[in-house]
Amino acid sequence: MTTLFIKNAAAVSPLGENLNKIWQNLLLREAEFGQTHLPGNKSYFSAESKKGSSQDINTYAPLFYNTIRNLINALEITETVDAIFFATAVGNLANIENKIYSKQNLNLDEFDFTKVRELFLEEHVANSETHFVCVPTGCCAGLQAIGLAKSLVDKLNIKTAIIMSIDFGLSPLAFEAFNKINATSEYQDDLQSSPSRPFCQDRGGFLFADGGGAILITKDTINQPKITGYGCVSSAYHMTDIATDGSSIRDSMQIALADSGLNGKDIDHINLHASGTQQNDEAEFNALREIIGEDLPEITAFKGNHGHALGGANMIEIALSWKMLKENLIPPTPNGLPIDAYKPIIKREETTPFTGKTLLKTASGFSGIHASLIMEK
Secondary structure, three states: OOOEEEEEEEEEEOOEOOHHHHHHHHHOOOOOOEEEEEOOOEEEEEEOOOOOHHHOHHHHOOHHHHHHHHHHHHOOOOOOOOEEEEEOOOOOHHHHHHHHHOOOOOOHHHHOHHHHHHHHHHOOOOOOOOEEEEEOOHHHHHHHHHHHHHHHOOOOOOOEEEEEEEEOOOOHHHHHHHHHOOOOOEOOOOOOOOOOOOOOOOOOOOOEEOEEEEEEEEOOOOOOOEEEEEEEEEOOOOOOOOOOOOHHHHHHHHHHHHHHOOOHHHOOEEEOOOOOOHHHHHHHHHHHHHHOOOOOOEEEOOHHHHOEOOHHHHHHHHHHHHHHHHHOEEOOOOOOOOOOOOOOOOOOOOOEEOOOOEEEEEEEEHHHEEEEEEEEO
């Protein structure tokens, strides 16, 4: 069993420009959402890390690279790392769109996610010997990057690595694409709580957001939260739908538990993908009942606070899970969400103590990709 110790974590999301700010807003039960206007009098719910930025593609396009730099700085790295595992779903789509709209020339390099490697070299956290692995696999990308790191650290003699996942996809093309599959929500002035409503009876879909996170991992044994288990399956079920029996999610959980040497009854907390769609939440709930049973531990679902940042969402949630393990606290449910869809999943009005030691984290993506992680302290 390969164990990855997390030396530090960082995140940027609509709830805050750094992990501490996001954490404080979680404890205050804050939920961030607004609207994005598109040509043709279209207006959608969105959650922006920089408010109002997506309204101007010239302003929005640079945020992808700027956020990578901010995450690197927040990790407080003192020497070059042995590897970088970089994950994304749409990459810097906004920059490409900006060039198209302004009739600038494009070259193939701008469609190559691995070119991000050059930025890490410029920031002096990598050198010519640093392994660079790019994981452009959508909404599971962050967890899959961790899984790849877990499988490669011994083979490549990696001692330290950055694992980062980020997406700034609030561009006109992305909104139109997600609208085609009914994944966006049209803006309504009278909505008082977040349109991202995981495990609520009236949930209707995900809140399109941006942001990302990063962790600095080491093979050295340190007194910090660690990643002990990983599992991933690709059922190729459907391009966008999920099997609501939860069988594929269950399989990813079982693989992760076996990798960690634990069983379902050993899990003290669960942080779910919880996109807020009818299918995803039902599938995760059914998977948990099979793995753990009817008596579930406390559950967090942070997309109800700050929406779904595609591939970046995984790593924001990993960073916040690391924070929960360090602070021994479980944040309350976001304001305005009843959490009334399934009896074992309950609403929390206040921050509660985290007295356990183990955490299960899930993620799901298009075409039936499902991943799970086990974290321990």
